Amino acid sequence: MKRIDKVYQGLVTKWQAATKEEVLAKQGSAAKELAAELGLTRANTSLELNKLVRQAQVVKIKTFPVRYLPMIVIEQHFGLKQLDYYEVASLTALTKKPVKPTAKPEQAIKEAASEQVNQADPLESMIGYRGSLHNAVSQAKAALMYPPHGLHMMLLGQTGVGKTYFANKIYAYAKFAQILKEDAPFVSFNCADYYNNPQLLMATLFGHAKGAYTGADQEKAGLVEQANGGILLLDEVHRLPPEGQEMLFYFIDNGVFNRLGESQKKRHAQVLIICATTENPDSAMLATFLRRIPMSITIPALDERPITERIELAHFLFQTETKRIKRALSVKRSVFEIILNEDNYGNVGQLKSQIQLTCAQAFLNSMGEKTTISVTDNDLPEKLRQSWLAVSRAERKQSDLSRYLKSQILIEVGQPSLDKLDNEENIYSTIETKVHKLRAEGINEKEIHQYIMTDLHLHIKNFFKQEINEENFSKFVDPAAIKLAEKLKLIAEEEMDLRFDASFIHYFSLHLDAFFKRGSKNDLLMSAEIENIKREHGLEYQVAKLFQTEILKETGTAIPDIEVIYLTMLLTSIESMSATKKIGLLVVAHGNSTATSMVNVATELLGKGNIDALDMPLTVSPSTIYEQMKTKVGELNQGKGVLLLVDMGSLGMFTQKLATETGIPVRAVQNVTTSIILEALRKVNYIDMDLNSLANQLRRDFIKNFAVQEKSTGKKRAIVSICMTGSGTALKLKKLIEGIIRKTTTENIEVKTVSALKMSESIPPLAKEYELIATVGTKEPSVAVPFISLEDLIASNGEARLEAIIRQQTPPAKEKQSQSNVVVSQMCEDILNEHLVYLNPRLVNQMLQNWLEDLSRRLKLELSNSQQIACIVHTAFALERASHHQTSLNYDETPSPELLELLPVVKQTLDHAVSSLKLTLPQDEYYFIAETVIDNQR
Known part of the structure; x- marks a missing residue:
């Protein structure tokens, strides 16, 4: 007899003959009592009992100690054949409020969940609350109970251990223990979002008064006021700047605060603060801030938790997947062994991702079947399986879980959980369910369309967070669907003038495979929604129509019009995801393992990223290394280019050749060290930068590491910046020139500033020390080098001329358009930094530059620097007004034919460029933006 059967039989034998009064009096058996009677350990008995609870064979009564009772005894004495939840605070709850079999499932779940929240200790519902989380739970309870209002807490732990989940459980327990009122608020705030803007941080935390700054047209309560009487979670609190920490500890000490812009009025709030880092x-x-957070609670990493808890966590996560796919899973024990003994990840969040990907592949293998899904080693991600194959026989023996698990673990569809589940069903289920539900609720057509698009975008983004191995991919998707997706990709790239990565193949082949297996369903979207999609995504819709023709030609299958709309939505979503792509980092160094060692250190400290290493043994030829590079x-290329981090100049010389032959933007940084790799990986992982900016920032941050290249004359090259008076203007001009240099060359060309009043005295000594290649500024000097006026630099073609001088050749006609304009970029960013409050100036600036480039290409416009600046700044202010629902401008004129012709193109290109901001501009704002473009074009 298996141990789980032995435990179940022992529990049934003990309680089947008991009277109802005996059952109510004793409430079942504790694990320790049953273990002694059966001759088993308490830990093993508890493990099996909890499995039986999840299998709905045993009820868990959360007294102290926790007790268990067979479901057949519940049925015998209370007449209940089925429960919505198999964990209750006491058996009396079942007698007072049984779940009626005739009740609607949704209502029964809602009532049972409400009762469970009121009766069960939320902190003790977590896996490991009596084990690895025992200290954390005890500390949290002690902090909440501490008079008069509890102690502020600091949650410590690696990414993915469950700090936010634990904070939510603390909040639930505070309501359960009646420390907080049932309607007490829980407010979460990510400190990283505002770490570089103390004023906006203060307004967000404490609110602002009317007129506190430009655009503050009404007063607004901050997060502290919103959390009054409840809990404020400060996530990533280490990103809080010193000013922010000082604001908070003053509030912690005194319980009072002012809104931004208020000087007299003192406001009060009672808030329990939980920090996470x-x-x-x-x-x-x-240190002054830390002294105000007296309780530090460490959440252990997954590898610090005992194997029984890890098994229980994995079992719980598998059961969570059964709720999504609505089918039972039969999981091989070896799947648990491989997943739980992988050392490339250490936290619950990553464990969840691995299990989700495994279940997704198993589900796809069994599509069309309605039986239990079998999960085997072949469904595991390729990296996990390869890692397991490399493990020695002795290590595998140590990882054996046979004493904990049967060879095949059947996981039934789980009962609804109190924890909210992500909706990760396939695209058709998501859309169909949402449409039918919203229709039934009487939601209007426009809102239904918005809901569908939001769900679809989230679905696709969640899908591509998972890694898909190329070899494995073809095993669970029909190869014909993959080939067809490859043809569609070529069509899309040709028509849209874009490059898509492998994600296009992955998602479209999955979608097509599901469509052919499932067949067509009609009438899922209403005609008004279809027209909206056609109007708002015209280019994508036309490409989807070409897909329709190609699919018919290749497969003989007629694609209905509704499927064309789906393809349009998919194409739009995948297109919008390109903004999340990362720059690739390739570390190349001489030696047998130099590059690999440095990359390993960086990934251990900062986590995985789009980075790889290439070691260059001295015996390998440069041509071989080049081919490997x-x-x-x-x-590595995801559409944003690749940065080479190399140890010697000879490797850096491959940059231009690589860019030419691959068509991929490539830059190089030389004299690489571990510190440079760490900074590069940090910037790539956490900051949205373009390739040139990343390379230039690394050079600026680590300037002493880089060798200065010199000309054959033995002199460094330099450019002279000439300004009449005023250090501010001189510094601005120098900054513009330095930006153009960084964009154009890797050479360290210096910029020397001189006064226009002292040119004759200052320039000759510079000419002796440096090779002067150009002068830029307000007055032309009497030297035999090219001069570019300040007016030409800012308003005309001065930047292109300076680039040509630096390169010592005339740049190709298209080269300037393919690179960002330094003058426009810097001047716009300075203006937006000063005036934008709610939007990120750098992000908006880049978006609008991309928009204007796209618009200019479509309209065949040639706008000068000053004209570009006018268009970008005006449009940025319109977006700022929309972001905070400020009153928009009113367009009172009768639109000219020229304006009406231009308007659709302006709207389409602008909406596409700023789609990630999720803002909607009023029609009048589009009129003014189009007028600005027309005026500057004239």
Whole structure:
């Protein structure tokens, strides 16, 4: 007899003959009592009992100690054949409020969930609350109980251990224990979002008064006021700047605060603060702030938790997947062994991702069947399986879980959980369910369309968070669907003038495969929604129509019009995801393992990223290394280019050749060190930068590491910046020139500033020390080098001329358009930094530059620097008004034919460029933006 059967039989034998009064009096058996009677350990008995609870064979009564009772005894004495939840605070709850079999499932679940929230200790519902989380739970309860209003807490732990989940459980427990009122608020705030803007941080936390700053047309309560009487969670608190920490500890000490712009009125709030961080607080935060957070609670990493808890967590996560796919899973024990003994990840969040990907592949293998899904080793991600194959026999023996698990674990469809589940069903289920539900609720057509698009975008983004191995991919998707997706990709790239990565193949082949297996369903979207999609995504819709023709030609299957709309939506979603792509980092260094060692250190400290290493043994020829670099560059490119981090100049010389032969933007940084790799990986992972900016920032941050290239004359090259008076203007001009240099060359060309009043005295000594290649500024000097006036630099073609001088050749006609304009970029960013409050100036600036480039290409416009600046700044202010629902401008004129002709193109290109901001501009704002473009064109 298996142990689980032995435990179940022992529990049934003990209680089947008991009277109802005995059952109510004793409430079942504790794990320790049953273990002694059966001759088993308490831990093993508890493990099996909890499995039986999840299998709905046993009820868990959460007294102290926890007790268990067979479901057949519940049925015998209370007449209940089925429960919505198999964990209750006491058996009396079942007698007072049984779940009626005739009740609607949704209502029964809602009532049972409400009762469970009121009766069950939320902190003790977590896996490991009596084990690895025992100290954390005890500390949290002690902090909440501490008079008069509890102690503020600091949650410590690696990314993905469940700090936010734990904070939510603390909040639930505070209501359960009646420390907080049932309607007490829980407010979460990510400190990283505002770490570089103290004024906006203060307005967000404490609110602002009317007129506190430009655009503050009404007063607004901050998060502290919103959390009054409840809990404020400060996530990533180590990113809180010193000013922000000082604001908070003043509030913690006094319980009073002012809104931004208020000087007299004192406001009061009672808030319990929970901080969460992955860093060592002592090194990342002010000591004065830490003294106000007396309770530090460490959440253990997955590998620090006992194997029984890890098994239970994995079992729970598998059961969570059964709720999504609505089918039972039969999981091989070896799947648990491989997943739980993988050392490339250490936290619950990553464990969840691995299990989701495994279940997704198993589900796809069994599409069309309605039986239990079998999960085997072949369904595991390729990296996990390869890692397991490399493990020695002795290590595998140590990883054996046979004493905990049967060879095949049947996981039935789980009962609804109190924890909210992500909706990760396939695209058709998502859309169909949403449409039918919203129709039944009487939601209007426009809102239904918005809901569908939002769900679809989220679905696709969640899908591509998972890694899909290329070899494995073809095993669970029909190869014909993959080939067809490849043809559609070529059509889309040709028509849209874009490059898509492998994600296009992955998602479209999955979608097509599901469509052919499932067949067509009609009438899912209403005609008004279809017209909306056609109007708002015209280019994508036309491409989808070409897909329709190609699919018919290749497969003989007629694609209905509704499927064309789906393809349009998919294409739009995948297109919008390109903004999330990362720059590739390739570390190349001489030696047998130099590059690999440095990359390993960086990934251990900062986590995985789009980075790879290439070691260059001294016995390998440069041509061989070049071919290897070429392959790696192609693998790393996600559409934003690749930065080479190399140890010697000879490797950096491959940059231009790589860019030419691969068609991929490539830059190089030389004299690489571990510090440079760490900074590069940090910037790529957490900051949205373009390739040139990343390379230039690394050079600026680590300037002493880089060798200065000199000309054959033995002199460094320099450019002279000439300004009449005023250090501010001189510094601005120097900054513009330095930006153009960084964009144009890797050479360290210096910029020397001189006064226009002292040119004759200052320039000759510079000419002796440097090779002067150009002068730029307000007055032309009497030297035999090219001069570019300040007016030409800012308003005309001066930047292109300076680039040509630096390169010592005339740049190709298209080269200037393919690169960002330094003058426009810097001047717009300075203006937007000063005036934008709610939007990120750098992000908006880049978006609008891309928009204007797209618009100019479509309209065949040639706009000068000053004209570009006018268009970008005006449009940025319109977006700022829309972001905070400020009153928009009113367009009172009768639109001219020229304006009406231009308007659709302006609207389409602008909406596409700023789609990630999720803003809607009023029609009048589009009129004014189009007028601005027309005026500057004239």
